[in-house]
Amino acid sequence: MLRARRFWPLALVAAVALFLAACEGGEEQPATGTPRAQQPTGAPITIGMMYDGTGATQLIGVAYKAGFEDYINLINSKGGIDGHPINVIFCEHGYNADRGVECYENQKRGGAIGTVTYGTPITAAVIGRCNQDQIVCTFPGYGSAAAANGERFPYGFPIAASYWSQAGAAVRFVLDEWQREGKSGKPKIAYLFYDNPAGNEPREVLRTIAQREGLQLEEVAVPAPGTEMSSQVTRITQSIRPDWVITHLFGSSPSVSIKALKEAGFPLNRVVALVWGSGDADVEAAGGWAFAEGYYGLQFTAIGTDLPVLREITEMYRSQGKQPPDLMTKNNVYYMRGVANAAVMVEGIRNALRQKGYPITGADLKAGIEAIRGEVAGVVNLNLSARDHEGGGSVRIYQVRGGRWQLARDWFQGYRDVIESFVYR
């Protein structure tokens, strides 16, 4: 026993040496595409994609990545863009800002001309580097709403409605519903939000709009981690008694809010959630589709399982003798956000190749994305420019009806002038 113990240090030294030797060889292998129906002929174009496969929001990250990867594989299986295959360097960061910086540097080193900086803290950590290195960073649904200003953040692309635009659209929707139902006066709105920087972001916009419209707005904060909100819901149902509730919650708190509001007797068809409260899992965790009947959710992509692009992806899997991932249907909302993000990247590359031709740099990709107008792949509706990196901030609203999300209102914007006064102030 004693003798054996003495060898521990030696064994450890050996283990460390082996370990160090092992990490030297660990070259990052770029994700390779699936067998292709049409082999791309040109040189590859490299982009990056970050996501979280671990941690609190991995439910979103895994589906997001699957959607992104499937769409890129679909493009590659059709021969790439003008014959150039797209090579994606994936990087898992566990929603950790440090790892995100590591991912970014890794992708930059790998020759990526653009990347997806998935996650608000990661976006905040790398946005300065994106501008400095001239690498396009896209972050639909993440990052700061002010990044919509393309003059201030030349390489930052929200490419989807920011929290400001979402809040504006939500109020617009509430007022239109109010009018449609023929009610008089103005509705009273409660804003139930997660008390973090992202949750606080739309407050100023909401106040400005409420003041202009003469609405009564009450703000109710939910402290982290947001798994308990009976006191907030009691305040809403007992003392505020609003006509509508706009929720802006993250993680597991949207499902808690659905459950608590319903149990307190508040009608769910008077609740509209911003984009991180309108996932499939939020509805399921709250008590199922029947339970959440009537609940409204904002989306900045088209969702649903019968979209043409999903049929194409399914077709691609079938032709390889495989089944498409069940995330496509089970976690459709977040899967579609991945598809949409990839579609914008692909469209930007296509524009860049048309404008300048191979090889393209980050600056060309920036110009390519800024040239996008209208629908892309049938999933997003963007009007980008060098000034507007948000793309107009259009959203769709879906409602839980009959066991699935059903379109309640097609692409629309809310209070664009107010939002722009904030973006370009």
Next chain:
Amino acid sequence: MINRECGIFRTTYQADMSLYGVPLARITVAAFALFFALVFPFVVDHKHLVWANFAGISIVAAIGLNLLTGYTGQISIGHAAFMATGGYTAAIMTTRADVPFWVGLIAGGVFASAYGLIVGLPSVRVKGFYLAIATLAAQFITEWIINHVEWIGGGFQASIIVPPASLGPVRFDTELEKYYLVLALVVLAVVAGLNIARSRLGRAFVAIRDRDVAAEIIGVDIFRYKLLSFMISSFFAGVAGALYVYYVGTATIEAFQISRSIEILAMIIIGGLGSILGSIFGAVFVVVLPLALEDILEFFRGVLPVTDIDTFVSQLKLMVFGGLIMLFLMVEPEGLNRLWRNVKDYFRVWPFSY
């Protein structure tokens, strides 16, 4: 370092107290310093340089916490709050007052230190778990303040973008330049830490840790030294936070949350409480190991029978990492530093074990 002390006699107190009493130790330390200054950054990948920079920032923070928790025995679960204080101070001063980066760095440390003094006040009255909760409260209060006070959080979503650090004509722009900045501060932190630990200050800290009543009886002013310990420790954390902000380029509260506090605490527990070298081991272990595991698991990409390999690897990495922490702590509860000492002791008398 591995040194044979045979034939070396210390004849003066000064020699006995010197940092490196053995000539060979001086040579090995110099060799390590030269290696990290001249060889390491040029032989490793860009990616590994990023790891080294994060590890370096963590080393500064971990040395600070080790002075407080390891040497003085005062636990803090709010060290990320001091990092945040330093980081935001530096960010605000750089963006609004346009001060040079070194002023921001020092101001970050000084402000964090002043904040540490306030947070440390309960330590005069409460100990152990109670102090842990008091510092935990500081963590949450700090997060709340930065989130809600616009003057501090400023910018967008409580984050402030900071231009890269520059010193005279030198701009710390590239990863390599940033590496030297981090390295310089790590060296300063290590030297400062070692000297604090072996001086009057450090001995007073250890006396308080081992038995505060006894320390008071032999004449250690507990009130003063406990607060001093908090201040010095927060200074290190503040500098680490400011360095983080200059390195990353953004001050964001999401980088200084409770998980970061626990990470620093984990570093010094894994590395070894009450040891500067242990802080370095711990920081490197916690920061570099998960990333290195990713590389190792990458080898098995083709072999593993799963469909979504990227996600699988990231999850497996966490499991292996957790397992390794448990393994190391079971093999040697006193941390990696103790393991290293065992190795040294083995070689010190080798080949004559007895």
